[in-house]
Amino acid sequence: MIRLVEVTKTFGTGTSALNDVSLTIEKGEFVFLVGPSGSGKTTLLRLLIRDMLPTKGIITIGDWNLVELPNNKVPHLRKRIGVVFQDLKLLMDRTIYENIMLPLEMSEVDQNEAKQKVEQIVEQVGLSEHLHKFPVQLSGGELQRAAIARALVFSPEILLADEPTGNLDNTTSWEIVKLLNDINKAGTTVIMATHNLEVVSSLGKRTVTLEKGRVIKDAGKSIKQEDQEDKGKKEVHEKKDNKEIKDSKKGEKDADN
Ligand code: ADP
Numbered sequence: 561m562i563r564l565v566e567v568t569k570t571f572g573t574g575t576s577a578l579n580d581v582s583l584t585i586e587k588g589e590f591v592f593l594v595g596p597s598g599s600g601k602t603t604l605l606r607l608l609i610r611d612m613l614p615t616k617g618i619i620t621i622g623d624w625n626l627v628e629l630p631n632n633k634v635p636h637l638r639k640r641i642g643v644v645f646q647d648l649k650l651l652m653d654r655t656i657y658e659n660i661m662l663p664l665e666m667s668e669v670d671q672n673e674a675k676q677k678v679e680q681i682v683e684q685v686g687l688s689e690h691l692h693k694f695p696v697q698l699s700g701g702e703l704q705r706a707a708i709a710r711a712l713v714f715s716p717e718i719l720l721a722d723e724p725t726g727n728l729d730n731t732t733s734w735e736i737v738k739l740l741n742d743i744n745k746a747g748t749t750v751i752m753a754t755h756n757l758e759v760v761s762s763l764g765k766r767t768v769t770l771e772k773g774r775v776i777k778d779a780g781k782s783i784k785q786e787d788q789e790d791k792g793k794k795e796v797h798e799k800k801d802n803k804e805i806k807d808s809k810k811g812e813k814d815a816d817n
């Protein structure tokens with residue numbers, strides 16, 4: 561489960577990108593994250609991979625507290641969470657195969673195992689015939705598939721996709737969303753940031769709407785999730801209260817001494 565409790569992110573520039581956001585996402589959910597440009601979608605995704613820390617609040621993934629996660633655990637976290645960035649970050653001087661293989665090579669996975677994994681994923685995302693082409697030889701939709709494939713090499717529990725249909729026409733957008741939906745059906749939690757409302761409305765999935773860094777709507781969430789969010793807030797406040805009691809006791813003690 562992914563849990564954000566009263567998360568605020570303020571950048572050094574003074575911009576408040578997220579404001580008191582509380583959200584729980586269950587294992588296996590498909591969630592659209594929508595909202596106008598600048599509403600905080602990318603910031604939220606970046607916080608989930610510990611690309612940066614929140615200014616305030618708590619973020620947990622399973623039993624990992626991301627705020628307290630030691631730096632040496634971050635690479636492990638990034639294997640648990642696959643990401644497709646808005647700019648895809650594919651290397652132009654490498655083939656699609658090499659691009660997808662790269663994270664596996666860097667983590668020293670057994671060569672044969674890596675090869676098998678890449679072949680299986682490429683088949684899954686429908687890129688088998690383009691394996692040995694370079695990025696410039698692929699269409700926008702195919703590049704998106706390649707980036708999704710690369711995000712799946714460690715069989716992550718969670719897949720984050722930032723505006724994966726941003727530059728695509730309607731038909732291609734729909735195909736990408738269908739692929740993400742299939743990946744979700746196979747068990748991966750999927751969070752997709754988008755402002756393509758047509759795609760969002762036709763799929764009928766949970767939709768979290770951000771505006772100026774706040775969640776203004778969360779359509780399709782279950783009562784269970786509401787309970788979880790309340791529980792999360794309660795825990796945080798209890799912790800704070802305990803700390804305050806402790807601190808005040810400490811104060812009394814210090815005064816005694
Ligand atoms: P979205 O993805 O919904 O378009 P972002 O999360 O990228 O929104 O941005 C939210 C707000 O935070 C915007 O006002 C943006 O300008 C600001 N912002 C994002 N990243 C940074 C940064 N690294 N430094 C300063 N401000 C930022």
Ligand code: MG
Binds near residue numbers: 601602603646722
């Ligand atoms: Mg963005």
